[in-house]
Amino acid sequence: MTKRELSQLGDIGREIKQNEQRLSRLDVLKSDLRAWNAAPGDGAFEMLCLEKQLSGYRWELYSHLQLCLLEYRRLQRFIALIDDSLIRQILTGRYVDGKNWTQVALQVGGGNTADSVRKAADRFLKTYTE
Structure with a gap:
């Protein structure tokens, strides 16, 4: 495990929230499209195409969201x-x-300084990158 990987936690968390919001907006848009319920010959084909596009985009978003959640x-x-x-507290505070x-x-207290907790985290993570 590297610092770079762990530093992605915050970014991935924000990305998950953004994707969940996008999925929610797509669901609203899709239900609005269904409510429109165009009569045959009155834009029905266009509506069907839009629904398929929305479904495809929703699937892509959902798949990406699942990958983000796994990571x-x-x-x-x-x-x-x-x-x-102590290391668990340090890494949680910093990266989570x-x-x-x-x-x-x-x-974490205990008279620790910014340098001491940073170095403790670096030493611990170094054992996973060697």
Whole structure:
């Protein structure tokens, strides 16, 4: 596991929310299209084409959302399974909660400084990149 991978947690979390909102808007749009219910010969073919396009776009969004969720869970599971409580708190504060190193040091307490928690995280992660 690398710092780069873990730093993606916040971005992936935001991406998940954005995709969920897009899916919700697409569902509203699709139900609006169905409510329109054009009569045959009065734009029915165009409406059918739009519905197919929306369905395709929805499937792409849904598939991407599932991939994001898998990656998000993988990264969170990595942190959750760390045996060392201090390291788990440090990585959670930094990568899950998105805090800076000073905020992480204050959160874990124990007289830790921003540099000490950063170095502890770096040392721990270095064992996974070698």
